[in-house]
Amino acid sequence: MRARPTVGELACLVHALEAERSARPAVEQALRRRGGADDLVCLRDWLGAVDEDSARRIADTDAALRAVSGGALAAGALLGLVTALGVFFYDGSGRVNVLAVLGVMVVLPGVLLLSSWLGASPRGSGAVARALAALGAWSPGRLVARWSRRAGRRGSSALATLLDPRHHVLGLAPVRRWAVVRWSHLLGTGFFLGALATLLALVVFTDLAFGWSTTLRATPEGLRDLVAVVAAPWAWAVPAASPDLETIAATRWFRAGQGGGPTAPPALLGQWWPFLAAALAVYGLLPRIASAALASMLLRRATGRAFVGLPAARALLARIGAAEVDTRAPTPEPAPPPPEAPRRLEAPVPVVGGCEAVVSWSAVPVPDLVLADLLDADRVLHAGGARTVAEDEAVLDALADGAGRVVVVTKAWEPPLLELRDFVDALVARRSGAVAVMPVAVDDGVLRPPRAADLAVWERGFADCAVPLVAPPREDRP
């Protein structure tokens, strides 16, 4: 059996999805391989994969949510207690006014109940919606979000993500709404439980004198009819909770002109409490319990829908479930070895004075005479390029044991190859004279300094070589 997702689980999912806006391809790829799972299972697996602590976090978040619900119930009960103590306040003088009790404890909460459902309807009509939106500054969701952030508990950041209305998450609105509606009904339930308990306690441990009193012109018969209608749901079962005309007539009370003392038989004065208790239970407590239950159901449904229906979740599922076309390397190319520090980033030294020989490496497209003239060289030799290794050897032999300078001219636009390094190393090993490498650019048979980008390639290529890189002499120099 698969459990439905809880609100805590949804909160953790939303939190993870927000945090994972930069997705983890590896996790997604691993899930993709498994295949076959439905959306709910897939999302749960994903959550487990991106957050190995997710089970704990979910449990913590659900616990925090339960704590909020418990808190709402407790706060309601306290409120009910305080209100009931006020409404049923009786110090022996006067009466507890039944009409006032009905107004404060039944009619007012009834209006609030109605407005809470109206406000919860997804499309509140203009004026109502606006009035409720103005109340939004005190949104319980925002309060809870703030509380959970303050509380700094594990899982509380997930809760804050879920509940803070300022945090915009597409597709979460129904969950937020039903969570808040449910809490408000729990608060109401607590209120009536507290009020009822207080009434019963007062009835048991003190004696209350009820009466009814109004400035309006009212007759006992009129009130009797009203009471009969109000008591209709329970009169047939508990006749004692439906005051008769005798009680009603006897308990009417005027504050002025009667000297304040009770006139009716004291036994009759207590007769109202079963009626009030029943009214509180039937018109206050029961609707709130029913509302809380309905809100819980709607919350569960919204949670289940949001879990697999959040746009971010859908996008994730699409990524995981997409028919797989993959062109990339299964494992990325290994990181490069630490780079050799480019040893000669300084500008190449210009050639001064003559040299014994110039080697044109792999057919630099400049006439030999030009090269010889420019570098003041006795001879120009050729190596590399299309020539064989044996021909290179012949050049090396010809230059062996010399003491003058040898400059190897190369095309700067071609990268330095190891075979050039082989040649230069052999040259250095066989001669006592200086050896230099001169990468050059050529423009229509004229030597030019290499482009900066090309030079950088050469400087890196020769980073670990003792042979200096030199710049070509300027054309205009004699």
Add this chain to the structure above:
Amino acid sequence: MSPPRFAVVGHPNKGKSSLVATLAEDESVRIAPESGTTTRAVTYPMRVRGETLYELIDTPGFQRARRALGLIEQRAATAAARREAVRAFVAEHRADPMFRAECELLAPVVEGAGIIYVVDGAVPYGPEYEPEMEILRWSGQPSLAVINPIGTRDHVREWRDALGQYFRVVREMDVLAAPVEQRLDLLRAFGELDPAWRPALERAVEALRAERHRLRVRAARVIAEMLVEALTLAPERRLRADDDPQAARAELEHAYADSLRGLETAARARVERLYHHEALARDEAVLESIEADLLAARTWQLFGLDRLTLAGVGAGGGAAAGLGVDAALGGLSGFLGAAIGGVAGGAAAWLAADRLARFETRDLPFGEQVLAVRAGASRNLPFVLLGRARVHHALVARRSHARRDPLVVEGTSAGLPGDARQRLARLFERAADAGDDGAEAVVESLAEAIAPLLESEPEPAA
């Protein structure tokens, strides 16, 4: 039968890895200006639902081709023995540091891989290429040369002549800039090298095309979500008695622009990830301009329109005027024209050019006030966002995975067809009204409407 394999070989630093990264859409390939960046052969298999259709192999460049050719020549007395000589060379020198690069690159070739030889068409041909081309020819494997002009095309003709001597098929492709169709074309050419390879490559090209289509649909969804989120965005700020309303407004507007920027950035990142551009650097300076772009006159002025022009356009009346602007700018204006079209009347256009945000003040109990940005109050906003998203998508969708420069989102999108504009305007209105509850349905319809608009990729600015 094992899938066809293609070894991408050549001189160092000629864009071999760049070609592989582009075709394999893999940004993890090591590419650098230095020569010798690739030191080992790396395989990039192309898989469709787990089945490998072909493999690309990136290899290090030749370092001692002449020496290797010399050794191979010694072994091959006759032309018939050449192929075997190359194989024997690889077998013998596998562990020899002297020929590490040569063995790495020749090993897949002697095992039957096709040869993709890459050269740079911006620099002249030279004799140093001949030994390596000779070795490749001796291997006897089917081969194709790719001229990659790194920069200019100055020497392409020269290269064509030289390569024609060694390779039956010579192609030119600017690896970093080639549009997707051209890349697929090159892949198809790989398949032509051997009749046995053809079906696999044809299937691969089809799969890649289909995948492109799927990606566009998914990108459309990402953009639709971003738009709906932007339209339902309604930041607010408590106004206390001692607050300066002007400053509060500026602050709220700032916060609003921040949120929009956040939404756009997140959506861009998601689109980039769809296309496997996961580590794409963005030009943040350009991103910064969104506040100006979205909330003020800048967007309009970018197109050379001043407020008076705008007012004139608006006065012309509604959507028809918007069409007129599009026509006048030769379709250049794109979302701009659409945005104007949605606003009726000159004054509205004039105002809209100035501010896209609309504010309202609400009373709270106990004499407090809330200053809020009215969600969806601007008809221009979603069109501007969509236009920007289309430009970004086009750039990302065609961007080669070999590029290492930051992405600069610039340019304009092609104009929206009239019916698409109408449909979008209706959907935007629905999104703004729907609240969070109906959002999902609107996202769905919006994505549907946007996908075909990504189809015709807008041209990035020159």
